[in-house]
Amino acid sequence: MCFIYVLAGWEDSAADGRVLRDAISRPNGLKIPRGNYYLVDSGYSKREGFLSPYRGVRSWTMIGALEASSRGENLCSKIDVWKKTYACITDMLARSGIGLNMTTQMIVVSDEVFKSYVKIDHFAKTLRFKSFLYYLTWTEIFGKDRVTREHAEDIYMH
Template sequence: MRILRGTCKHSLDTISRHFSSVLTTILSLSGEFIKLPNPSIEPPDDYKWKWFGNALGALDGCHVDVSVVPSYQGRYRNRKQAITTNMLGVVDRNMKFLYVLPGWEGSSSNSRVLRDAMRNNRQDAFVVPQGKYYLVDAGYTNGPGFLAPFQSTRCHLKEWVASQQQPQTSKELYNLRHSRARNVVERTFGLWKKKWAILRVQSFFDIKDQIRIINACCVLHNFARDRQHVMDDLLLLEVDHEVDDLELEPGDDANLNTSVEVTNEWTNFRQNFADDMYAKYLVRHAKLEM
């Protein structure tokens, strides 16, 4: 605000009123620019996603730095000792937000935030259509609507790059292809933070206004994605050097996500999914060797 006062030659009070007005206007467009997909519409072709035809996108938690009064700092302090809000971000294959829920304290687990988003009594509840699913990392339960990697098997891109090995089992192949597609959510978060500097600097706004600003930046991100692909491509060159699949941190217990029930049917679905994928992979490689 003080920078704007020097640039625009107006009082802080005037700038504050106009800032609040613009922020409110942007947020009024949320329903137009951030919305869950129509499951009946076929998503665009993408090699990374060809194995996951019924996937609508991917989701994860994203920590955004915030400023809070000292008495709140303990609740907002995450495992890396930063003061943040943990935002649930659901994105599509084209790196656009489908659903966002910022506001939870940085000490909250990703699973807990998702559980809140799925509450039946939420006016803006996050709902997964029947027969569809989102890709999630190992911090979430593998249950109906949420397809997670296999535990105790390499599931991060950097592990595959470092090993320079080919998948040897159905679980390894599944996890590799899963991580390649799921990486879209980390790239989206990286691009989003690159674009909007206000997300990277210390804020002097009230925490409620900071959450509104985060929501507004998600709206602006989607607006820009439809119009600035060339600029985004340049920023993504930087993002791809910085993005490193997040390891599952100690304490990020998948079992906390009680909104997603673990079922034998879904467990078998993932295993059969992986086995079928691996069988086709072996046939293809056998033909190449003939």
């Protein structure tokens, strides 16, 4: 489905985000029905009613995962929770003694190692014994935007 909204009076060089803000702010402007979302390109800022893909992610990947997992939920907040969960799992997996069972999609860790990690990241407490069915999709969506310690170098002062 394709939707086109025309707002006359703007120059060609006007940023899409500015035009969208103007269209939403007008009394008889663009309205987004509650519970619906428009898919926009990554040039738009995050805002309620509009979903923009993460850099380097195909839009259909995110939409398919969202449609499969949420019915009537706020999709922007769902994406935020997914991103936070993915970040926590990624940090956990970078540590010794913590793994991910790819069959069950569950964290594998001893009680002692887990208790030690939860002291560092309290959010991790909610992740034990849960299956992360969308972990591989999250890796495709969020993985490229994640900073890792890989290839990091120390700064040497002389």
